[in-house]
Amino acid sequence: xxxxxxxxxxxxxxxxxxxxxxxxxxxxxxxxxxxxxxxxxxxxxxxxxxxxxxxxxxxxxxxxxxxxxxxxxxxxxxxxxxxxxxxxxxxxxxxxxxxxxxxxxxxxxxxxxxxxxxxxxxxxxxxxxxxxxxxxxxxxxxxxxxxxxxxxxxxxxxxxxxxxxxxxxxxxxxxxxxxxxxxxxxxxxxxxxxxxxxxxxxxxxxxxxxxxxxxxxxxxxxxxxxxxxxxxxxxxxxxxxxxxxxxxxxxxxxxxxxxxxxxxxxxxxxxxxxxxxxxxxxxxxxxxxxxxxxxxxxxxxxxxxxxxxxxxxxxxxxxxxxxxxxxxxxxxxxxxxxxxxxxxxxxxxxxxxxxxxxxxxxxxxxxxxxxxxxxxxxxxxxxxxxxxxxxxxxxxxxxxxxxxxxxxxxxxxxxxxxxxxxxxxxxxxxxxxxxxxx
Amino acid sequence: xxxxxxxxxxxxxxxxxxxxxxxxxxxxxxxxxxxxxxxxxxxxxxxxxxxxxxxxxxxxxxxxxxxxxxxxxxxxxxxxxxxxxxxxxxxxxxxxxxxxxxxxxxxxxxxxxxxxxxxxxxxxxxxxxxxxxxxxxxxxxxxxxxxxxxxxxxxxxxxxxxxxxxxxxxxxxxxxxxxxxxxxxxxxxxxxxxxxxxxxxxxxxxxxxxxxxxxxxxxxxxxxx
Numbered sequence: 001x002x003x004x005x006x007x008x009x010x011x012x013x014x015x016x017x018x019x020x021x022x023x024x025x026x027x028x029x030x031x032x033x034x035x036x037x038x039x040x041x042x043x044x045x046x047x048x049x050x051x052x053x054x055x056x057x058x059x060x061x062x063x064x065x066x067x068x069x070x071x072x073x074x075x076x077x078x079x080x081x082x083x084x085x086x087x088x089x090x091x092x093x094x095x096x097x098x099x100x101x102x103x104x105x106x107x108x109x110x111x112x113x114x115x116x117x118x119x120x121x122x123x124x125x126x127x128x129x130x131x132x133x134x135x136x137x138x139x140x141x142x143x144x145x146x147x148x149x150x151x152x153x154x155x156x157x158x159x160x161x162x163x164x165x166x167x168x169x170x171x172x173x174x175x176x177x178x179x180x181x182x183x184x185x186x187x188x189x190x191x192x193x194x195x196x197x198x199x200x201x202x203x204x205x206x207x208x209x210x211x212x213x214x215x216x217x218x219x220x221x222x223x224x225x226x227x228x229x230x231x232x233x234x235x236x237x238x239x240x241x242x243x244x245x246x247x248x249x250x251x252x253x254x255x256x257x258x259x260x261x262x263x264x265x266x267x268x269x270x271x272x273x274x275x276x277x278x279x280x281x282x283x284x285x286x287x288x289x290x291x292x293x294x295x296x297x298x299x300x301x302x303x304x305x306x307x308x309x310x311x312x313x314x315x316x317x318x319x320x321x322x323x324x325x326x327x328x329x330x331x332x333x334x335x336x337x338x339x340x341x342x343x344x345x346x347x348x349x350x351x352x353x354x355x356x357x358x359x360x361x362x363x364x365x366x367x368x369x370x371x372x373x374x375x376x377x378x379x380x381x382x383x384x385x386x387x388x389x390x391x392x393x394x395x396x397x398x399x400x401x402x403x404x405x406x407x408x409x410x411x412x413x414x415x416x417x418x419x420x421x422x423x424x425x426x427x428x429x430x431x432x433x434x435x436x437x438x
Numbered sequence: 439x440x441x442x443x444x445x446x447x448x449x450x451x452x453x454x455x456x457x458x459x460x461x462x463x464x465x466x467x468x469x470x471x472x473x474x475x476x477x478x479x480x481x482x483x484x485x486x487x488x489x490x491x492x493x494x495x496x497x498x499x500x501x502x503x504x505x506x507x508x509x510x511x512x513x514x515x516x517x518x519x520x521x522x523x524x525x526x527x528x529x530x531x532x533x534x535x536x537x538x539x540x541x542x543x544x545x546x547x548x549x550x551x552x553x554x555x556x557x558x559x560x561x562x563x564x565x566x567x568x569x570x571x572x573x574x575x576x577x578x579x580x581x582x583x584x585x586x587x588x589x590x591x592x593x594x595x596x597x598x599x600x601x602x603x604x605x606x607x608x609x610x611x612x613x614x615x616x617x618x619x620x621x622x623x624x625x626x627x628x629x630x631x632x633x634x635x636x637x638x639x640x641x642x643x644x645x646x647x648x649x650x651x652x653x654x655x656x657x658x659x660x661x662x663x
Binding site: 214218219221222223224225226227229230232233237240243244246247250251253254257261292293295296299300318319 | 447449450453454456457460518525526538539540541542543544591605606608610611616617626628629632633653654655656657
């Protein structure tokens with residue numbers, strides 16, 4: 001709920017309660033005052049009648065007989081309310097009446113004086129009407145003013161939000177906001193600008209560090225690998241014990257360099273260093289990759305089948321497209337068992353790799369985590385699916401993992417979500433890369 | 439065959455030179471951009487092995503200079519920069535191939551041989567090894583004058599071995615050469631084992647000597663003796 005709607009709700013609640021209480025107090029106050037006024041008039045008339053009778057006069061006859069009644073029988077003394085029929089309008093009209101005993105010519109009679117309350121009610125109606133409409137207008141005014149204030153006063157805040165939503169560190173820009181005269185918003189904007197400055201500086205430092213670290217690590221690794229290879233050529237290495245030692249060292253160096261390459265790729269994607277994009281023919285890429293993995297699948301007696309039913313039109317960095325398909329297929333081969341199957345399905349909207357494999361436990365979402373391995377002792381660093389996820393995230397694709405216990409089928413599905421689809425010119429092929437990057 | 443190796447890291451340069459000389463190349467070196475530029479202006483090379491990141495310039499400029507001069511030398515880029523963009527830029531500028539550091543020495547040699555073969559001998563080149571004769575352009579193999587039919591992978595494997603005779607080729611290097619660099623070791627070792635077994639069997643059927651030796655725990659070697 002909006003902050004403004006929330007405050008409005010409380011305003012409204014308070015105003016309504018005040019409104020009801022004020023109306024009640026006003027009504028009963030006014031009613032009491034008017035009734036008191038009528039009673040005073042009745043008393044005045046009684047005093048007048050008593051004086052007149054004392055001075056030896058008769059009871060006057062009123063032209064409106066319902067205003068005064070004289071009865072020889074005892075009546076209840078004091079004020080009372082009654083309804084009398086108005087002969088003209090043929091309706092019952094409320095009256096206030098005062099009954100008192102009076103001695104006329106030594107005979108005791110009971111006189112009842114009446115006064116209509118119609119005028120009183122009219123006055124009450126008018127006053128209440130005016131008050132209620134004033135209060136109503138006030139209420140409406142409060143709501144309208146708040147709404148207007150909400151639009152006008154909070155405009156800088158909404159603007160700030162809009163800028164923040166569109167902000168990404170990768171843009172390498174400090175946040176800029178238009179000037180605002182509201183202190184709170186100006187302070188907020190200033191704090192955000194400062195924060196973005198720090199972010200940009202930190203991001204730049206991290207990016208530089210990653211690039212430098214990548215370069216500086218790769219060179220010693222290359223030296224180690226080359227030297228070890230030379231060492232393996234020595235005649236002394238005919239000794240199997242020595243050979244095993246050096247060979248394991250060599251294998252470890254390779255693993256380290258592979259891990260390093262994967263991490264460098266991941267951080268490069270995170271740093272959005274693959275801005276360049278071209279039209280990618282995913283069907284050709286899939287066929288190429290399937291051919292590439294075919295012999296490896298043969299060795300493990302896997303049936304590798306492709307089902308191409310349409311080609312998505314994608315703008316991607318050719319290297320990332322290569323890496324995506326490569327990792328999906330490699331994953332399907334790695335986590336499979338002898339004699340299993342792999343089905344690669346490509347449609348205009350999604351790419352799906354379904355393979356048989358051992359039952360897995362645990363949260364599927366965690367399979368995409370870095371260094372997540374099916375077997376802890378495995379040689380692979382467990383970065384394949386992280387790379388897949390990172391690439392998908394980069395292009396706004398949705399990637400999903402499903403496991404069907406019947407038949408132990410693992411499915412990885414990449415949906416090319418609409419925002420990432422661009423109509424692209426055809427005829428341009430996948431760029432040929434010497435080697436896949438990972 | 440004359441090579442120019444442009445690499446700024448001294449210890450890597452020395453190892454590479456030692457290896458390339460062992461492999462039968464005449465190898466000259468340059469440790470920096472200006473030295474390299476001087477050498478390519480003065481001498482003719484069959485192939486230039488080029489590191490992209492140099493202390494006093496970028497290897498891409500050397501590549502441009504080579505192309506401007508209309509040099510006939512093949513260019514193999516070796517770079518620590520794993521960036522895919524560099525690879526594409528390098529190939530666009532006319533480099534023949536690209537290797538990302540770290541790489542296998544045997545792979546470097548195999549790629550160099552392929553480049554030189556493509557550039558110098560238009561189809562007239564053959565590789566002879568003991569009783570084996572290979573015509574790379576036609577992808578034909580003969581054992582004692584009899585044709586030998588190999589699968590694609592077996593042929594690649596044989597060519598890789600032939601490019602590095604009398605050297606121990608690690609199983610990792612063979613696997614990467616055949617399947618690309620991202621194949622996991624455990625899988626790919628089965629894979630090369632199977633292919634080697636088949637290759638040996640086919641060679642033996644044609645009466646070839648058994649010159650592919652297994653180096654226990656390390657890899658394989660094409661033996662000249």
